Amino acid sequence: MPNKLQQILSHLPSVNALLSCDTGRELIDRYGRLKVKEAIKNTLSEARQKATKDQIEDTPAILARIKQFLKAEDGFSLRRLINATGTVLHTNLGRAPLSPLLKGQFLNIAFSYSNLEYNIAAGKRGSRYEHITGLLKELTGAKDALVVNNNAAAVMLTLTALCQNQQVLISRGELVEIGGNFRIPDVICSSGGQLCEVGTTNKTHIEDYARAIGETTGAILKVHTSNFRLIGFSSTPKIEELAALAHAHDLPLIYDLGSGLFIDLERFGLPHEVSIKKALESGCDIVTFSGDKLLGGPQAGIIAGKKEYIEKMRQNQLLRALRVDKLTFAALEATLSLYRDESDALNNIPILKMLSLSQEHCEKKAKILFSNLQNHDFPLKCELVASQNSVGGGAYPEHLLPGYALALSSPTLSAERLEERLRALPIPVIARIKNDRVHLEMRTIAEEEMGELLNLLLLLKTD
Ligand SMILES: *Cc1c(COP(=O)(O)O)cnc(C)c1O
Numbered sequence: 001m002p003n004k005l006q007q008i009l010s011h012l013p014s015v016n017a018l019l020s021c022d023t024g025r026e027l028i029d030r031y032g033r034l035k036v037k038e039a040i041k042n043t044l045s046e047a048r049q050k051a052t053k054d055q056i057e058d059t060p061a062i063l064a065r066i067k068q069f070l071k072a073e074d075g076f077s078l079r080r081l082i083n084a085t086g087t088v089l090h091t092n093l094g095r096a097p098l099s100p101l102l103k104g105q106f107l108n109i110a111f112s113y114s115n116l117e118y119n120i121a122a123g124k125r126g127s128r129y130e131h132i133t134g135l136l137k138e139l140t141g142a143k144d145a146l147v148v149n150n151n152a153a154a155v156m157l158t159l160t161a162l163c164q165n166q167q168v169l170i171s172r173g174e175l176v177e178i179g180g181n182f183r184i185p186d187v188i189c190s191s192g193g194q195l196c197e198v199g200t201t202n203k204t205h206i207e208d209y210a211r212a213i214g215e216t217t218g219a220i221l222k223v224h225t226s227n228f229r230l231i232g233f234s235s236t237p238k239i240e241e242l243a244a245l246a247h248a249h250d251l252p253l254i255y256d257l258g259s260g261l262f263i264d265l266e267r268f269g270l271p272h273e274v275s276i277k278k279a280l281e282s283g284c285d286i287v288t289f290s291g292d293k294l295l296g297g298p299q300a301g302i303i304a305g306k307k308e309y310i311e312k313m314r315q316n317q318l319l320r321a322l323r324v325d326k327l328t329f330a331a332l333e334a335t336l337s338l339y340r341d342e343s344d345a346l347n348n349i350p351i352l353k354m355l356s357l358s359q360e361h362c363e364k365k366a367k368i369l370f371s372n373l374q375n376h377d378f379p380l381k382c383e384l385v386a387s388q389n390s391v392g393g394g395a396y397p398e399h400l401l402p403g404y405a406l407a408l409s410s411p412t413l414s415a416e417r418l419e420e421r422l423r424a425l426p427i428p429v430i431a432r433i434k435n436d437r438v439h440l441e442m443r444t445i446a447e448e449e450m451g452e453l454l455n456l457l458l459l460l461k462t463d
Helices: 003-011 015-020 022-031 033-052 059-074 100-110 130-140 151-162 184-190 206-212 239-248 276-281 307-315 326-338 342-348 350-356 359-375 415-423 447-458
Strands: 144-148 167-171 194-198 217-223 253-259 286-290 301-305 381-392 395-409 432-434 437-441
Touching (some): 003 033, 015 022, 015 033, 022 033, 022 059, 033 059, 100 326, 130 144, 130 301, 130 326, 144 151, 151 217, 151 253, 167 184, 167 206, 194 206, 217 239, 239 253, 276 286, 276 301, 301 307, 342 350, 359 395, 359 437, 381 437, 395 415
Parallel strands (some): 167 194, 253 286
Antiparallel strands (some): 144 301, 286 301, 381 395, 395 437, 432 437
16 A cells, blocks of 8 residues: 555544544434444545545545435435326336325324224124225126235236146237236246247137137136237237137136226227226126226235135135235225215326326416416526326327426536436426426326425526
């Protein structure tokens, strides 16, 4: 080691010196000795690194960085943020925000004991699943239902319980990857089933399924292709045809619907999609779907359908590994109960409200924000622009919703730097860059967040 460096390093304060100085003692009072010591060690090792590059820090600078380190650690890692991307079901941003109407029930269940697995009337052990089976039966027409961790888990449990060592028939056009390594062929195999591909990529006929059925066939599986579409010369049999074929051979027809559609969204100009109820009415024996996609509830996987099949899943030990906690049940039951009255659901489930917003409504929101910013001498250039938003969560991939954005730009900052500064605000604002401008999409910013967003934008530093 060169002498000079050795000298610098020997001048760095010791851990003990930093712990026992005035600032050190203040920090210990606030954060506890253990955390402060950790922060000191971290900061000193950084200071040594810097010293080797001839960047020398004195004790006050080191103390300032220790403070900064502790302050950053003070906050939670999981934080709320403002979604200005315009994508309603954004998996990276937590998918569906829950209805504010759930708050009361959430607090009740989270901070007290509850009858999660207790039958109050009988004074005995009960089942956690009973809290939602009634509602799910009522809303979907299914004879029975179960809830697991997410839809991926729902598909795994269904195949594990119903198709062990048996063939699972699936159209070649439905062998998709949903994302996050959820690939249907691999899921079938890892659930203990044998993949039996039917038809071709673009066309699969009912006769293709019929020919493939044999002694070892366990089920016919249909999978919603989610964020992928086949267009042009393509077709698959109707659910009714598949159901008739499956039932003639005593096989279950399983449909992974992905997004759980409970109400008709054609009213918002979205294309037709099969609802859960319709899929079951058309003859599916088991349907699976997510709780936090179009349903607008918490992360969960819902399995609904025939009693005999659901019963087999109930008996499978995998269910225990996939089970969800009381907070999920609280949020799911309260979300589902809103669907008892369609207008309750439409008025109170945030993602349904966002999907229903017209372009005019988004424009109005953008204009209000625009004029509020002008009134405060906002230093950035603001432009109102018509835009297009997507539903997200794998739903309606080819359909864009006409929206409206406030496009920000600066003569001194690049769009990339500006986008970065929006993320660094006390409540991060997540926005997208388009044509060298940062777009704040109005669709996904809740009415209640607009005032907050204004205040946040006024904190932006533009130098
Ligand atoms: C989204 C989706 C899944 C995965 O659901 P998660 O709830 O994210 O686990 C599985 N299948 C389809 C068709 C989907 O769209």
